[in-house]
Structures are given as C-alpha cells and as structure tokens.
Amino acid sequence: MAQTRLMQDLERQGISRRDFLAFCASMAALLGLPKAAAGAIAQAVETEKRPILVWLEFQDCAGNTESFLRSGHPTVAELLLDTISLNYHETLMVAAGEQAESALEDTVAKHKGEYVALVEGAIPGDIDSGYCTIGGRSALDIAREVCGSAAATVAVGTCATFGGLPAAHPNPTRALSVADAVPGVKNLINMSACPANAENIAALIVYYLTIKRWPPLDQYRRPLFAYGVSIHDGCERRAHFDSGQFVEAWGDEAHRHGYCLYQMGCKGPATSQNCPNVQWNGHTNWPIGCGHPCIGCAEPNFWDVMTPFYQRLPDVEGIDSSKWLDPVGLGLTGVVAAGAVAHGVGEVLRYRRGHRPPADDKTRTQGKEREADASDHEENPK
Amino acid sequence: MNAVPEEDPLRVNLHRVYVWELPVRLAHWLLFFSIVILSATGYYIGNPFFGGGLAMARVREVHLYTSIVFALCVLARVYWAFAGNRYARWSDLIPASRDRLRSLWASLRFYAFLGREPDEYVGHNGLAGLTYAVIFCVYFLMIATGLALYQVYAPVGSPLHAFAFLIPLVDGLQMARLIHHIGMWAILVFAVAHVYFAVLSSTVEHVGIIDSILSGFKYMPRGRRRRI
Numbered sequence: 001m002a003q004t005r006l007m008q009d010l011e012r013q014g015i016s017r018r019d020f021l022a023f024c025a026s027m028a029a030l031l032g033l034p035k036a037a038a039g040a041i042a043q044a045v046e047t048e049k050r051p052i053l054v055w056l057e058f059q060d061c062a063g064n065t066e067s068f069l070r071s072g073h074p075t076v077a078e079l080l081l082d083t084i085s086l087n088y089h090e091t092l093m094v095a096a097g098e099q100a101e102s103a104l105e106d107t108v109a110k111h112k113g114e115y116v117a118l119v120e121g122a123i124p125g126d127i128d129s130g131y132c133t134i135g136g137r138s139a140l141d142i143a144r145e146v147c148g149s150a151a152a153t154v155a156v157g158t159c160a161t162f163g164g165l166p167a168a169h170p171n172p173t174r175a176l177s178v179a180d181a182v183p184g185v186k187n188l189i190n191m192s193a194c195p196a197n198a199e200n201i202a203a204l205i206v207y208y209l210t211i212k213r214w215p216p217l218d219q220y221r222r223p224l225f226a227y228g229v230s231i232h233d234g235c236e237r238r239a240h241f242d243s244g245q246f247v248e249a250w251g252d253e254a255h256r257h258g259y260c261l262y263q264m265g266c267k268g269p270a271t272s273q274n275c276p277n278v279q280w281n282g283h284t285n286w287p288i289g290c291g292h293p294c295i296g297c298a299e300p301n302f303w304d305v306m307t308p309f310y311q312r313l314p315d316v317e318g319i320d321s322s323k324w325l326d327p328v329g330l331g332l333t334g335v336v337a338a339g340a341v342a343h344g345v346g347e348v349l350r351y352r353r354g355h356r357p358p359a360d361d362k363t364r365t366q367g368k369e370r371e372a373d374a375s376d377h378e379e380n381p382k
Numbered sequence: 383m384n385a386v387p388e389e390d391p392l393r394v395n396l397h398r399v400y401v402w403e404l405p406v407r408l409a410h411w412l413l414f415f416s417i418v419i420l421s422a423t424g425y426y427i428g429n430p431f432f433g434g435g436l437a438m439a440r441v442r443e444v445h446l447y448t449s450i451v452f453a454l455c456v457l458a459r460v461y462w463a464f465a466g467n468r469y470a471r472w473s474d475l476i477p478a479s480r481d482r483l484r485s486l487w488a489s490l491r492f493y494a495f496l497g498r499e500p501d502e503y504v505g506h507n508g509l510a511g512l513t514y515a516v517i518f519c520v521y522f523l524m525i526a527t528g529l530a531l532y533q534v535y536a537p538v539g540s541p542l543h544a545f546a547f548l549i550p551l552v553d554g555l556q557m558a559r560l561i562h563h564i565g566m567w568a569i570l571v572f573a574v575a576h577v578y579f580a581v582l583s584s585t586v587e588h589v590g591i592i593d594s595i596l597s598g599f600k601y602m603p604r605g606r607r608r609r610i
Contacts, residue, residue: 219546230534244430244437263430270555272534296556305554312428313563314556321560326429329567336571340578346495347582 004046009082030203030278031225037210044210045083051208052115054107055089055156056146058139059132059166059175060121064157065091067195084205087115101135108149116208117150119143122159122166123181125174132173143181152187152214153178156201158297161192161220168303179221189214190221192273194297199278200226218272220300226278231268231294234276237261255291265310265322267296396601399504401469401594409459410595416452417569420445424566449528456521469505475515482508493579500587504602510579517572520565527562531555 010020024045025038033041057065069092086092087107088100095103107115123139124131132139147153155178158164166175179188191201204223207215215223232238240246240260247255247264262269271294279286288294296306305314311322402410423445430438463472473479477486486508491497493509501507506514530548533540534555552558583591594600 219550233535242436242439244433244435244441246430246433267556269534270559300550300554305556313560316560321563325560325563325567326425329564329570332567333571333574336574337578340574343493344578344582347586350495351586 006046006082024206026199027203027206030199030274031207031215041206041210045206048209050083050085051205052085052087052107052111053118054087054104054115054146054150055092055118055120056142057090058119058121058123058143058160059173060157060159062091062120063195064120065089068198068201083209098135104146108146112149114151117147117153118156119147119153119160119178120156122163122173122175122177124166125176125181126172129173140176140181143178147178147182147185150186152189152208153182153185154189154191154201154204155179156191157196158192158194158302161190161222162300162302164194165303167301187214188221189217189223191226192220192222192298192300194302197226197273197275197278197280200274222272222298226274227272227298229272229274231271231273231275231288234274235268235288236276237288258291261288261291261293263312264293265308265312266293267299267302267306267309268294270306271296271299273298395603397603398599399602400598401467401504401600402598403462403466403470404598405458405462406466406470407595407598409455409462412451412455413459416448416455417573419448420452421566421570423448424562428563446532449525449532452521453525453528456518456525460518474505475511475518477508477512482511484508486512500583502587504600513572513576517569520568520572524562524565524569527552527558527565530558531562 007017007020011017021038021042024041025035027041028035028037031037055065088104090100093100093103121132121139123143125140127138127140130138134142155161159166159175160178163171163175163177163180166173167177178185179190189204191204193200200223203225204215207223207225215225218224218227220227232241235241237258237260240258241262245254245259247259247261249255250264260266266288268288275286275294276288279289293310295309296302299306308315308320308322311320313321313325315321423441426441427438427445430441462470463475468474473482477483485501485503488497488501489507489509492500505511526545526548529542529545530552533542533545536542549555549558552561580591580595583589588601588603590599590601
C-alpha cells in the first residue's frame with residue numbers, strides 16, 4: 001500500500017503506523033464507537049481534506065494550548081497538527097505582528113463559512129476600558145468577526161465555554177463566554193474543563209473528520225461522548241461512597257486506603273466529564289485517583305459555585321454553609337420550639353388573669369337562644 | 383341533633399362539621415411520614431455520620447423512593463385545592479379575599495396577645511392558610527431541586543432527564559444542593575410551629591382540631607354569628 005503523505009510525515013517524526021492505528025483505536029473507544037470504527041477513523045484522518053482551523057486566545061492563561069501540546073500522549077497533538085491546517089495560533093505560529101494578523105484576515109476572507117474557529121479564554125464585555133485588545137482591536141470585535149464567519153466554533157476550556165476565572169465574581173472585565181459574546185454563533189461546541197482534556201479535543205476533531213458532522217450535545221452544548229456521564233458515576237471510588245466509607249481528614253487512615261472524598265468537598269457528584277475513563281497525561285492518573293477531590297472545573301461558574309473546593313456546600317455570602325447550616329437550622333428549630341413554649345405560657349397566663357373569658361362556655365350556655373343564627377354551619381358543605 | 387339529650391349543656395350546642403375530606407387527611411399523614419423519613423435520610427446524605435455495609439446506597443434508595451411518595455402527595459393535595467370542599471380549596475389558603483385578609487389580621491393579633499378572641503374559622507384561619515401556601519412553595523422548591531439533583535443519576539432513557547433544564551435556573555447542582563438542604567430546615571421549623579399551633583387551637587378553641595385530622599370532623603359551637 002502506497003504511503004499517504006500523512007504517514008510519510010509521521011514516520012519522519014518516528015511515529016509508526018502501529019502507533020497511528022493505536023491512536024485511532026483509542027479515539028474510537030473514547031467516542032464510544034465499536035472497534036471496527038478504528039479503520040474508518042484511520043482512513044478519514046489519512047485521506048480527508050484538512051480542515052482549516054484558527055485558534056483565538058483572549059482572556060486566558062494558554063493552559064488549554066499547553067494541555068494540548070504537552071499531552072502525555074505525544075502523538076495526539078502531533079497527529080492533529082499534521083492532520084489539520086492550523087492557519088492562526090498566536091502561541092504556535094512563527095509569524096508575528098502584522099504578518100500574523102494578516103494570516104487571520106486572509107483565512108476569514110478566503111475561507112468564509114469553511115474554517116473552524118477554536119476559542120480559548122473569555123471575552124471581556126467591557127470594551128470601553130480596553131481590556132484584552134489584539135492589534136488595536138477588542139477581543140469582542142475579533143470574536144464576532146472570526147466566529148461569525150466560521151463553519152463552526154469550538155470553545156476550548158471553561159473560560160471560553162462559561163466565562164471561567166475572568167468571569168468569576170466580581171467579574172471586573174464583564175467577561176463573557178463565546179455563546180454570550182457572539183450571539184447567533186453557528187455550530188458552537190463547548191469543550192469545558194480547566195484545561196479542556198487534549199484527548200477530548202482530538203476526539204472531537206476525529207469525529208468531525210470521520211462522521212462529517214458534529215457530535216450530539218448536552219444542554220450546555222458539550223459533546224455527550226465527553227460530558228454525558230457524571231464524574232461520580234464513573235468514579236473508581238464510587239464503591240466506597242455507596243458503602244459510606246469516607247475520608248474525614250487529609251492523610252487519615254481512610255485517605256490512605258483510597259476511600260471516597262465526598263466529605264472533603266469532592267464535586268464529582270455535580271460535575272460531568274469523562275475524567276475517570278480518559279484520565280490525564282496519557283492515562284497516567286487523574287485528580288481523584290491521586291487522592292484529591294474533584295473541583296468541578298467543567299461546570300458553569302465553577303469558581304463561584306464549586307468553592308470552597310474542600311467543602312461540600314457552597315458559601316453563602318462568605319459564610320461557610322457546610323459548617324454552619326446544620327447548627328443554624330437546628331438552632332432555629334430550637335428557637336421556634338422555645339418560642340412555642342413561651343407563647344404557651346403566655347396563653348396560660350392570659351387565661352388565668354381572665355383577660356379572655358372562656359368564650360366557648362359562654363356560647364355553649366347561651367347558644368340555645370341564638371340557635372337561629374347557626375345557619376352558617378351546614379353539614380357537609382361543599 | 384335533636385336526639386342529643388337537652389340536659390348535657392356541653393354537647394347540645396356543638397355542631398359536627400365535616401371539614402377535612404379523606405384525600406386531605408391522607409395527604410397530611412403521608413406528607414408527615416415522608417417528611418420524617420426524608421429529613422432523616424437527607425441529613426445522613428448531607429452528613430454521613432456512619433458507614434459500613436451499603437449504608438449510603440441504602441439510605442439514598444430510601445430517600446429516593448420516599449421522595450416519590452412525597453411528590454405525589456404534594457401534587458394530589460394541589461389537585462384537591464381545586465377539586466375539594468371549601469376548606470381544602472386554594473381560596474382558603476391564599477388570603478385573596480377580604481374575609482381571608484381579615485382573618486389573617488385577626489389571627490396575627492390573637493397570637494401576638496393583642497386580640498382577645500381567637501379568630502373563628504371552620505377551616506384554616508387566615509394565618510394558617512397563608513403558612514400552608516408558603517410551605518407548599520417550599521415543597522415545590524424541594525421537588526424541583528430534588529429532581530435536578532436526581533436526574534444526573536437517572537437511568538439511561540429515563541424521562542426524568544428532562545428535568546436537566548432546572549439546573550441553570552438554580553445556578554448549578556451545588557446551589558440546588560444548598561437550597562435542598564436549607565429547605566429541609568425550613569420544613570422542620572414549620573413542623574414545630576405547626577404542631578404547637580394545633581395544640582394551642584385545640585386548647586383554646588375547643589373544636590377538636592387534633593381529632594379532626596384523623597376523623598375529618600370539627601365540633602363548632604352553634605350560634606356563633608361568624609362567617610365560616
């Protein structure tokens with residue numbers, strides 16, 4: 001079989017066909033496709049026309065780029081960079097300044113409606129204050145132009161998906177997600193998590209190359225193959241949860257035995273991602289696997305609603321509700337009970353002082369004369 | 383009525399009124415038992431203080447099945463607020479009419495030791511009716527947050543996944559969890575007050591209110607010129 005250009009490129013980099021097929025098989029598994037799909041994926045990745053990608057960075061830490069490039073699975077990023085045509089990426093491209101910006105302009109002009117825009121970072125909604133401008137243009141302006149003419153937009157990471165850290169309270173830049181910043185954006189796919197898992201991004205692109213459409217999405221427009229199951233349901237420590245075996249303090253006996261981290265504020269029950277299966281750094285491990293609770297980084301507003309990270313419940317106005325909610329609730333119940341007793345004492349005193357004559361007795365003895373007035377009381381009124 | 387012996391002055395002028403129909407009483411007691419079970423299991427789920435066996439799994443199971451009873455009771459009672467007798471109706475719960483507002487004010491005055499006579503109503507007094515309307519809103523909040531929390535773990539293909547739309551409304555599952563937890567205490571605080579006021583009514587009004595939630599009948603003194 002004649003080698004394709006892709007295979008020649010890969011072999012030059014020391015990636016054998018066996019490695020390539022292993023990658024395709026792992027992508028099939030990640031997408032929940034049968035084993036036979038690996039062949040179709042290999043064929044699609046090798047022969048399909050390279051999709052044109054532009055990667056925009058706004059209010060971000062380049063963590064998603066880092067995650068993508070430094071994924072423990074070295075073939076993932078390399079394969080994708082060889083498989084796709086990445087026309088613009090500030091961190092990766094050689095060009096700089098006007099040259100770089102003209103590459104973006106060219107792509108948007110020449111390939112209108114064909115390219116895929118990947119966005120990393122939140123977009124400041126407060127454009128008057130000059131937050132995040134690139135080449136003299138506001139992030140909002142760039143995002144609306146580039147994403148507005150794209151065939152599809154992929155929001156990579158929690159900042160682009162939900163606003164993330166820049167949008168956390170008090171959100172000084174009025175940071176927005178891509179969905180909010182670019183109204184009417186076409187084919188938006190959200191790949192949340194901080195950072196987004198490189199293998200999920202790879203799988204998304206492979207899915208698009210192979211099946212020629214975008215995968216089914218959840219209510220936050222995240223692909224179901226990656227965000228369809230909660231961390232809690234896939235967790236390797238779930239059996240300890242069901243058995244009521246919990247870590248109570250860092251480094252205690254239960255922690256050393258790998259018990260459930262629920263009591264240490266694990267947000268796995270409130271978070272949906274495939275971390276337990278795909279893991280990180282080339283299947284090396286993942287947070288819960290190494291004894292740290294999930295912080296819920298893939299969910300909306302996680303800096304605001306998943307904090308404190310080591311408490312079960314979110315704070316209320318800075319008050320630790322995990323610590324105070326039950327004592328306050330019990331206290332209030334007690335106060336009401338005490339109030340009831342006090343009120344009861346008041347009633348007894350009122351009766352004894354004769355402030356209120358025992359009304360019932362009065363009517364009960366006088367009632368006979370007033371019987372004619374009783375017409376209001378009917379038997380079985382409906 | 384004429385069969386009651388004239389010489390018994392305490393009974394002759396009492397009028398038996400059928401107030402709480404069977405669905406109301408049934409809903410009341412099923413709500414009572416489900417709230418006890420849900421609070422106990424819910425407290426454990428929020429703060430698991432013992433382990434072993436399949437403690438958490440079993441407690442959650444009990445909580446989830448009991449929540450079905452609770453939710454159906456709440457729905458049935460709401461239906462009965464439109465189908466039941468005048469004492470079960472929504473108009474006896476929500477103080478919308480002048481009469482209900484007057485009763486609300488009179489009850490507040492009596493409980494604050496400002497009024498001398500308890501407000502006399504065959505059904506709920508104005509304050510009680512309003513309190514039940516509010517506590518039913520809390521029940522709905524509990525059902526909504528409960529469904530939002532449960533649907534994540536509903537089996538594949540379960541129609542309950544449709545309730546995922548509730549999650550953004552309450553700002554995420556963690557907020558749902560917090561609201562669900564606060565709601566439990568709100569209901570328990572209500573329960574304590576509810577029992578006290580029932581005992582108080584029974585002591586000062588002599589209409590057999592405690593009995594009535596079992597039998598359905600209240601004993602109203604005859605000859606009061608009050609609208610009921």
